[in-house]
Amino acid sequence: MTILIRNTSKTPVYQQIAEQIRQAMLKGDLSEGEALPSVRALSSDLSVSVITVKKAYDQLEEQGLVVTQAGRGTFVLEKNIDLVRDYKLKEIQDVLAKAIDLAKANGFTQSDIAELFSLLWEETNVTD
DSSP states (O other): OOOOOOTTTTTHHHHHHHHHHHHHHHHHHSSSSSSSSOOHHHHHTTOOHHHHHHHHHHHHTTTTTTEEOOOTTTEEOHHHHHHHHHHHHHHHHHHHHHHHHHHHHHHHHHHHHHHHHHHHHTTTOOOO
């Protein structure tokens, strides 16, 4: 698993770490029961504080995606893919709701936006 930190990002480093771990789970790069790198190892690899990595792991644990076992490490929980998918769908829903508000405020119709969405979808070559 590769984690890239953008120091120029407005997103806090611990959130960048947590988000990239969530993405790895969603893509299947991290499987159920798999151990995450130790807090010390990841902090060393990323050149960040152990507190920063611990905060990212704590956030993932609060979201029910990982479990930390004293003396053993932090592990990906079973059935986490549905939780990650729900999290991502909520993110998409929030972005789309803002786009709909903007479209309505500027006089666009649902069919205008549906057509635009379809065109953009096709341009990205995304497949089901």
